[in-house]
Amino acid sequence: MEVLxxxxxxxxxxxxxxxxxxxxxxxxxxxxILIGNGANLLIFLLGRIAKGSPPIIPGDSKVFIxxxxxxxxxxxxxxxxxxxxxxxxxxxxxxxxxxxxVKTDDLDEMNATDEFS
Amino acid sequence: xxxxxLIYPLLLQMALxxxxxxxxxxxSTQKFISISGSxxxxxxxxxxxxxxxxxxxxxxxxxNWEAPFGITFVADTFSATLVLLTAIAGLAVSSFSSGSVIPxxxxxxxxxxxxxxxxxxxxxxxxxxxxxxxxxxEIIIITSFVLLTIGGEKxxxxxxxxxxxxxxxxxxxxxTAIAVLYGLTGSLNMADLAAQVAAVENRTLVQVNxxxxxxxxxxxxxxxxxxxxxxxxxxxxPSAVSSIFGGLLTKVGVYALIRVFTLIFELDNLLExxxxxxxxxxxxxxxxxAIVQNNIRKIFSYLxxxxxxYMIAGLGMMTEVAIAGAVFYLIHxxxxxxxxxxxxxxxxKLKANHNIKKLGDIYADFPKMSLLFVIPLFSLVGIPPLSGxxxxxxxxxxxxxxxxxxxxxxILFASFVTLFVIVKLWGEVFWKNxxxxxxxxxxxxxxxxxxxxxxxxxxxxxxxxxxxLYIGFAAENIQQLxxxxxxxxxxxxxxxxxxxxxxxK
Numbered sequence: 001m002e003v004l005x006x007x008x009x010x011x012x013x014x015x016x017x018x019x020x021x022x023x024x025x026x027x028x029x030x031x032x033i034l035i036g037n038g039a040n041l042l043i044f045l046l047g048r049i050a051k052g053s054p055p056i057i058p059g060d061s062k063v064f065i066x067x068x069x070x071x072x073x074x075x076x077x078x079x080x081x082x083x084x085x086x087x088x089x090x091x092x093x094x095x096x097x098x099x100x101x102v103k104t105d106d107l108d109e110m111n112a113t114d115e116f117s
Numbered sequence: 118x119x120x121x122x123l124i125y126p127l128l129l130q131m132a133l134x135x136x137x138x139x140x141x142x143x144x145s146t147q148k149f150i151s152i153s154g155s156x157x158x159x160x161x162x163x164x165x166x167x168x169x170x171x172x173x174x175x176x177x178x179x180x181n182w183e184a185p186f187g188i189t190f191v192a193d194t195f196s197a198t199l200v201l202l203t204a205i206a207g208l209a210v211s212s213f214s215s216g217s218v219i220p221x222x223x224x225x226x227x228x229x230x231x232x233x234x235x236x237x238x239x240x241x242x243x244x245x246x247x248x249x250x251x252x253x254x255e256i257i258i259i260t261s262f263v264l265l266t267i268g269g270e271k272x273x274x275x276x277x278x279x280x281x282x283x284x285x286x287x288x289x290x291x292x293t294a295i296a297v298l299y300g301l302t303g304s305l306n307m308a309d310l311a312a313q314v315a316a317v318e319n320r321t322l323v324q325v326n327x328x329x330x331x332x333x334x335x336x337x338x339x340x341x342x343x344x345x346x347x348x349x350x351x352x353x354x355p356s357a358v359s360s361i362f363g364g365l366l367t368k369v370g371v372y373a374l375i376r377v378f379t380l381i382f383e384l385d386n387l388l389e390x391x392x393x394x395x396x397x398x399x400x401x402x403x404x405x406x407a408i409v410q411n412n413i414r415k416i417f418s419y420l421x422x423x424x425x426x427y428m429i430a431g432l433g434m435m436t437e438v439a440i441a442g443a444v445f446y447l448i449h450x451x452x453x454x455x456x457x458x459x460x461x462x463x464x465x466k467l468k469a470n471h472n473i474k475k476l477g478d479i480y481a482d483f484p485k486m487s488l489l490f491v492i493p494l495f496s497l498v499g500i501p502p503l504s505g506x507x508x509x510x511x512x513x514x515x516x517x518x519x520x521x522x523x524x525x526x527x528i529l530f531a532s533f534v535t536l537f538v539i540v541k542l543w544g545e546v547f548w549k550n551x552x553x554x555x556x557x558x559x560x561x562x563x564x565x566x567x568x569x570x571x572x573x574x575x576x577x578x579x580x581x582x583x584x585x586l587y588i589g590f591a592a593e594n595i596q597q598l599x600x601x602x603x604x605x606x607x608x609x610x611x612x613x614x615x616x617x618x619x620x621x622k
């Protein structure tokens with residue numbers, strides 16, 4: 001399971017970066033979403049995956065007896081997902097406005113601010 | 118009550134932002150609340166620094182969770198100093214925004230967002246938890262996106278696309294680094310990480326992790342190969358926005374780099390060399406970029422990049438003198454860069470142009486104002502009694518001690534180029550007989566503004582100019598502060614003890 005997830009995360013990062021490097025604005029957003037999800041899954045994976053062992057102390061004891069899955073990464077992912085959701089929705093609106101005003105979705109033509117004047 | 122002193126700047130900024138939202142359309146109320154709230158914040162920040170100076174590092178455990186488990190807020194001298202600088206720059210820019218930003222922009226929630234940005238900055242400086250630092254960084258970038266795009270002009274949107282993409286990439290890299298760090302150590306508290314990271318056996322992975330942090334923060338700090346978003350975007354929004362960005366946003370990246378590489382990671386040879394190479398290249402590329410540009414704000418943008426190099430060089434040399442120099446430069450740079458972008462804003466209001474080839478005559482037309490602009494411009498260069506001179510002295514001294522002659526050479530080179538650029542700017546903009554610029558209709562020229570607005574625009578420049586003069590003429594006090602910060606950063610035991618043992622006290 002870990003190996004499978006590791007490959008998946010790698011694929012998500014790779015395809016995200018590939019999409020960011022494309023010239024189209026829409027593909028830029030798709031790239032950002034993919035790479036963001038890759039990072040979230042990475043946190044999930046690095047918190048060690050354990051099946052069927054919630055971090056709950058059994059009723060008849062005072063401390064954990066067996067190994068348990070770490071709950072903190074999930075809280076972190078939740079935060080990160082909410083933040084990336086906000087950023088992605090901002091990105092979509094920004095790109096829509098930029099497309100409307102600049103009248104192109106080709107990043108190579110969006111170079112007015114870099115031009116020498 | 119006093120134990121929680123260090124989160125009051127955060128609470129105040131959040132309260133201000135929320136109150137301001139209730140006065141959404143009433144811009145004059147917003148201006149009043151923003152300026153008076155920022156003044157209050159300044160008083161609070163001064164008090165915080167004095168308190169920390171006398172009583173040592175302060176901590177607050179959020180929700181009373183003991184240190185390595187809950188989120189900790191820490192104010193050591195470094196954090197308290199930066200909170201004070203944020204408050205100074207925040208007050209100046211708040212007043213400058215009231216005078217210069219046009220009402221249609223103010224009606225889209227400019228001031229609430231501005232105070233959320235200051236909240237994010239304060240939070241980033243005060244937090245002692247690495248994931249919490251990520252959250253503050255996100256608050257900073259989300260608000261900066263909004264400030265950058267308010268108004269929706271073509272150039273703004275084009276700049277914003279680049280700014281947005283690279284900053285979000287930096288956040289993802291930062292998040293990845295946190296994930297790997299958590300996987301290695303199982304902790305997020307920075308003071309706890311200091312001990313945990315040293316105990317990790319897989320040193321290669323620690324090194325890779327450190328480099329991930331370097332790249333993530335490096336994009337935010339705009340160091341050499343990662344700075345291209347900065348000159349593409351900083352000259353597009355209103356000058357008030359550029360000045361808070363130029364003064365503080367890249368400096369948060371520098372702060373995070375200094376914090377992470379003094380507290381969590383030990384600098385080894387490889388990292389030191391990487392930092393020094395980056396510093397030298399940043400100094401060169403920023404300086405050369407500044408020479409060729411003609412747009413005032415683009416010149417200042419490249420100078421922002423160039424001068425980040427000084428601080429990275431100080432961090433890379435990693436001696437007490439070098440860190441003190443870097444911290445002193447940070448203090449000087451925040452004040453001066455904020456001021457410079459405000460100066461560019463006043464020049465724009467005077468002449469409705471940003472191109473130094475077309476500008477001219479400002480000294481002939483506005484002699485008193487020109488003399489005021491001398492202070493930030495020549496403080497930046499570092500003509501001896503002014504503020505830029507003293508940190509360079511420390512940095513060059515440290516370079517001599519550690520035998521980094523290339524670094525000394527590039528520090529001198531960057532200083533000379535800064536001098537050249539500022540003298541060129543002075544000659545072109547202030548002394549040259551400019552061409553007759555066409556009078557624009559509907560443009561809010563400086564002379565058409567009300568006298569209140571004029572005061573609101575010029576007073577912050579005077580204020581920050583006075584702060585710069587203080588830094589220059591009372592350099593001993595600032596040097597004392599910087600030395601103490603450097604001592605605390607290098608001998609991080611006080612920070613760790615303050616965080617981990619606060620419950621036992």
